[in-house]
Structures are given as structure tokens and as C-alpha cells.
């Protein structure tokens with residue numbers, strides 16, 4: 001427990017839980033708790049989804065939820081859906097809409113199997129996601145949506161995560177100006193968070209290649225009080241959230257694909273655009289990739305986290 005009254009270890013356990021669940025959703029159709037060695041048959045036949053953005057989203061969600069339990073969360077990069085789904089499952093919010101999503105083995109299997117599966121959940125946030133405001137797919141609208149959500153609602157607090165690739169779109173960039181129009185007592189509060197993981201699909205982002213000084217100046221120019229946070233340092237993140245300036249803009253730095261495999265066939269995966277989608281695309285047929293996947297899943301010590309979470313009979 002921290003002087004702030006927030007359990008930092010619990011936040012980190014939650015992040016590990018959700019990271020595991022993201023990987024399991026993308027890859028597994030069986031053996032979800034790794035109760036026996038991983039086999040090709042445990043792997044889904046068609047590997048879809050996006051890993052790279054998810055660990056940063058899990059970091060943000062866990063930290064924000066601990067500090068602002070009543071927040072509304074808007075996620076710009078809807079392709080990070082497995083992270084959103086993992087968090088909705090963890091909090092029991094998914095269960096409110098899907099009675100199959102029970103906090104036990106059956107619920108876990110349901111969440112993993114139904115991700116990116118015909119007639120179940122797609123690979124992006126969609127109208128099937130509880131409380132979704134607009135379907136993912138087209139980047140750029142998150143910040144404008146967040147300002148819209150607090151209009152005339154002084155009681156509302158919306159945290160909005162904008163991808164650094166997303167902020168290269170005209171829509172998202174122009175939405176930064178809304179900050180100047182909406183600062184009044186009659187409206188709620190928006191906390192914009194730039195997810196600075198440095199990369200988009202197959203290239204670095206402009207902001208990933210900008211200096212911190214340039215970024216701070218840019219957001220100051222739009223009328224914000226920007227702060228840069230290293231997302232991998234939970235204590236630092238919580239201290240910053242406890243002392244946010246009135247008109248804060250968070251620049252959240254996380255390495256893309258953080259905690260995932262570091263390289264494959266000589267290609268850098270973590271902290272690189274190569275982790276954007278499925279980093280081990282041949283896990284169903286290549287023994288080496290299957291082994292890397294197994295080690296990756298094991299690295300989260302999920303069994304211990306699962307015991308804490310599950311209500312099995």
C-alpha cells in the first residue's frame with residue numbers, strides 16, 4: 001500500500017492479469033490456464049488482433065481505474081480491443097451484459113474463445129462492447145467524442161486515450177482546439193492521454209520521433225498543461241495522477257508490445273512496429289514460435305493471479 005492509499009502491487013497484478021488475457025485471446029482456443037504443455041492444437045486456426053497497443057492500454061486502464069473509479073474511458077485505437085475486453089472482464093462489467101463472462105474457468109474460456117470469432121466478438125471494439133460510444137476502425141474521433149461526452153455534464157470525468165498514430169490524423173489534431181472552447185463550469189472534465197508508444201502499423205510515429213521538449217511545447221500551445229509519464233513506473237504514474245494540473249494533458253510513454261517477445265528471426269519485436277499485430281504469426285505450425293509463445297504466457301505467472309480472481313466451485 002502506498003502513502004496515496006493506493007495499492008501499487010495490486011495495480012501491477014491487474015496489468016499482468018490483463019496482459020495474459022490479451023495474449024490468450026489472440027492465440028488460444030484451448031489450454032487457457034496452461035495446465036499442460038502448449039500444443040499446436042491449442043492455437044486458434046486464424047491469428048488476428050493487435051498486441052502492440054494492448055500492454056499500454058492495460059497500464060493506463062489499471063492506473064486510471066485505481067485513481068478514478070467512476071471514470072468513463074474512451075479508447076481511440078479500437079484495435080486494442082483485447083485489452084479493453086480483458087479489463088471489462090476483470091471488473092465484472094462484461095458479465096453485466098454477457099452472463100457467460102463469469103469470473104471463473106468458464107468465463108475465461110468464453111472471453112478467449114469469443115475474441116475475433118465468427119458470430120462472436122470482432123477483433124476491434126464494436127457495438128457489442130458494453131457502453132461503446134462509436135465503433136473502432138477509423139482513427140481520429142476519440143478526443144472530440146470525449147469532449148462531446150462531458151458537454152453540459154459537470155459531474156462527468158472522461159479519460160481518453162489517443163494513439164500517437166491517431167494524433168497524426170487531421171481530426172484528432174484539430175480536436176485539440178476543443179480544449180479552448182469547453183473550459184467552463186457547466187461541462188465535465190476531460191483528461192486526454194497521448195499513448196506515446198512510438199510506432200503505428202509499420203513505421204515510427206511523428207511524435208515518437210519528436211523530443212519531449214517539442215511535445216510539451218506543442219501541447220502548451222494548444223492551451224494544456226502537459227506532463228510526461230513513464231507508464232512502466234506505477235508509483236510515478238500514481239503520483240502524477242494524484243497531482244494533476246487543472247488542464248492536464250498526459251503524455252504516456254510505454255514501449256510498444258511491452259512485456260511481449262523481444263525478437264524473432266533477428267527482427268526486433270518489442271518497442272518496435274513489428275509488435276503492432278500478431279507478433280508470432282506461425283505459432284500454430286512452427287515449434288520455435290510455439291515455444292516463444294508458451295514462455296511469454298508463463299512470464300505473467302497467471303496461475304497465481306487467477307487464483308486470486310476466480311470463483312471456481
Ligand SMILES: Cc1ncc(C[n+]2csc(CCOP(=O)(O)OP(=O)(O)O)c2C)c(N)n1
Pocket residue numbers: 052053077079137138139140162163164165166167169195197199200201205256276
Ligand atoms: C483514419 C484512419 N487512418 C488509418 C487507419 C489505419 N490504421 C489502423 S491502426 C493504425 C495505427 C495506429 O497507431 P496508433 O494510433 O499509434 O495506435 P497504437 O500504436 O497504439 O496501435 C492505422 C494507421 C485507420 N484505422 N483510420
